[in-house]
Amino acid sequence: MEALLEQIESPSHLRKLSRESLKGLATELRSRLIETVSQTGGHFSSNLGTVELTIALHYVFNTPEDRIIWDVGHQTYSHKILTGRNARMGTIRQQGGLSGFPRREESVYDAFGTAHSSTSISAALGMAAAAQLSGSQRKAVAIIGDGALTAGMAYEALNNAGASTCDVLVILNDNDMSISPPVGALNQYLAELMSGRFYAEAKKLGSEVLRNAPPLFALARHIEKQTQTLIQSNTIFEKLGFTYTGPIDGHDVNGLVEALEKLSKAKGPQFLHVVTRKGQGYEKAEIDPVTYHGPGKFNPSVGVVPSASTKTTFTQVFGQWLCDMAAKDPRLVGITPAMREGSGMVEFSQRFPNRYHDVGIAEQHAVTFAAGLACEGFKPVVAIYSTFLQRAYDQLIHDVALQNLPVVFALDRAGLVGADGPTHAGMYDIAFTRCIPNMSVACPADENECRQLLSTAYAQDHAVTVRYPRGAGVGTPLQKDLTPLPFGKAELVRQGESLAILCFGPLLHEALKVAPSLNATVVNMRWAKPLDLQMLREIAQSHDRLVTLEDGTRSGGAGSAVLEALQEMQISKQVLVVGFEDEFTEHGDPALLMQQYGLTAIGIQKSIEARWPVAQPSSNLRRVV
Known part of the structure; x- marks a missing residue:
């Protein structure tokens, strides 16, 4: 018998299946x-948590x-499979290859x-307004996670x-998790709202127990509806003007x-509260959804094995510096969105x-929160990805x-990020921070x-960003x-003759x-602002040709500062x-992408020789390792 998934090349094929077969499809x-x-x-x-919902x-x-419209979009792999990309x-x-996120140019199904x-809610509302203006009957649905609801x-x-x-229609995918464990009053509120999973599990258990006793089952359904109505009338979503449904088992x-x-037949703004579990169906991911949020390759029967690499990552350097500086200075406060x-x-x-x-997915709040702390004499350090x-x-x-x-911004994932692609690229921060008065860029x-410059940044009486790459x-x-x-x-790292690389x-x-x-x-400039x-x-006066080199955008970046x-x-x-x-840079292996964009040694040499052909014969390319 042909597998159900093999019969589906588009959602139109999916809609031909019987409802009874959908559970088997979810397993496949x-x-x-x-x-x-x-x-x-x-x-x-x-x-794994959004299979049935998809x-x-x-x-x-x-x-x-x-x-x-899928919020964040990192939970759309099932969506891709069902829309012709299996x-x-x-x-x-x-x-x-395929993007890890929805992209309009990749598929008509990526709205x-x-x-x-x-x-997602903003985009879906815009599309719903467009449908209303054009007299179309098409629907607009936003799927947003509970973590994403922490953003303004x-x-x-x-x-x-x-x-x-x-x-x-706004669908809340309530899995009690974003990437890090959930934080904030909203998370507590959702936990109390019909107790999330407890309600869904209790309803399921009650149905199984009472279904064989029809009068009792009917009475329980009546009580359930009355209870739901009472609670729903007091939800924050109802107060905002939505018709609230849920929570239901996702x-x-x-x-x-x-x-x-x-x-789908209802009019006006609707809100559906769906309770799911991250890692559903793979026990190791259910137990440890953080480790399995974005793992590398792994053996499903074994699970994720800790990396054997002995090299220290820039992220680890920052984490250790933060602890060391905090032990030394009680004014230090660490903030992450x-x-x-x-x-x-x-x-x-x-x-x-x-x-x-941890302020939740609320970058705007994180920065102003840090500003408030700084006003009162504390030394906030905001750990945030460049993007x-x-x-x-x-x-x-x-x-x-x-x-x-005096706020320190530790900008992780600066430069090329690899598989996450253009949405997470960190090559714009030099350009957009160096133009701001009272800010420095390390x-x-x-x-x-990185450790030393973090200490330098912390010692300043103004804002400083310290940018460092992934890995x-x-x-x-x-x-x-x-x-x-x-x-x-x-x-000054290396003394040469007429050519200088900054x-x-x-x-x-x-x-x-x-x-x-x-x-x-070769000069290690260290600071994009202020420049030394x-x-x-001295370098400009003693050299005929200058090259600036950065893992950021040429437009408005450090090279522009030099000019x-x-x-x-x-x-x-x-x-x-x-x-x-x-x-915009594409997604892929970082090393291969750096080659593609000419930011490896051989690519840099090619760029220099293309600009000044007489300066160095192309035969020297073989000397670069």
Whole structure:
């Protein structure tokens, strides 16, 4: 007998199946997810938790005409499988393969590109308003997790949607989890709202016990409806103008279909509360959804095995520095927007619980919260991914920089991020932070320098960002103390002749590989702002050609800062700016992508020789290792 999943090339095929077969399809789909992600790596526990919900959505709604918008989008692997991409799942997050998130250019079923959280309700409301304006009957559905509801943008959208007359359905996927454990009053509220899983399990158990006694079952159903009505009238979602339904069991596929069919016919803003479990169907992920949130390749029968790598990652360097500095200075307060594990703050949260704050997926709040602490004499350190700091740009300018407050921003995942792709790319922060008054930008080249520059940043009386990449560096031994480096000072690393390479960040080591064949001077600039103008002047006056090198965008980045400074100093030199071009980077293996974008030693040499062909014969390319 042909497997159910093999019969589905699009949701139209899914809708031809009987309801009785949907549970079997869910089993097959979950097995396919385990098979695929174990071979490619990627988001895992979140996808296992939305199998039944995905099936029910495509079974009930007429996709792609009806719009389904997945918040964050890292739980859409089942959606991809059911929408004609099953055969390509082995390429997910690989270079040239499927994206790990919804992308409009990838499929007509991806109604909206998502990867940052809390955007789905706004987008769905916009689509619902468009349908209303055009007289269309198509539906708009947003699926948002409980963690994503901690962001202000979600509340802004709920407030707007609840007051509208648009036919929009918001589905809360309540799995008691984002990436890190849930935080905040909203999480407590959802836990109390019909007790989430307790209600669903109690309802299921009650149904099984009472179904053989029809009069009692009917009485229980009546009491249940009356209780639900009483509680629903007091939910925050009802107060915002939604018709609230739930909570219901998110792993009962037929129950989901029944609820969605009713809601698909309802008018006005609707809210469905669905309770799911991260990692559902794979015991190891159920027990430890954090480890299995985004694992690399693993053997399903064994599970995720801790990495045997002996290299220290930049994230680990930050985490240890944070603990060491906190032990030394009681004014230090650590803040993260729901990225405790990803930002390396687990040990800090355990050792200094009173000075640790996970504010949820609320980057704007995190930055202004830090500003408030700084006003009162504390020294806040905000651990945040480069891509997520973009979401708090107004707060960065208005609440921190304008008031000249000493906040340290530890920017993890700066530069190329690899498999997460363009939505998580961290190459814009130099450009968007260096233009802000009262802010400095540090670019450590290795792990030990990262530790030192964090200490330097912490010692300042104004805001400083310290940007560092994902993963490990070159293996530089770490010093034990907290001695800072001189503020705003560069380092001459190699003396050459007429060509100088000015390096901002970890690409220093690629420059050192190519420097001997070019007889180039190499400078570790360390700071994109302030630039070491004395060093820059000396290098510019003693060299004919300058190259700037950064793992950030060329537009407005560190290279641009050098050009501006040379102009101010009225020094005219030939300058080659090497970095990421004015385009979005794709997802894939970081090493291969760095080659593609010309940011390896051989790529850097090719760029230099293309600019100044006489300077170095192309035969020297073979000398680069």
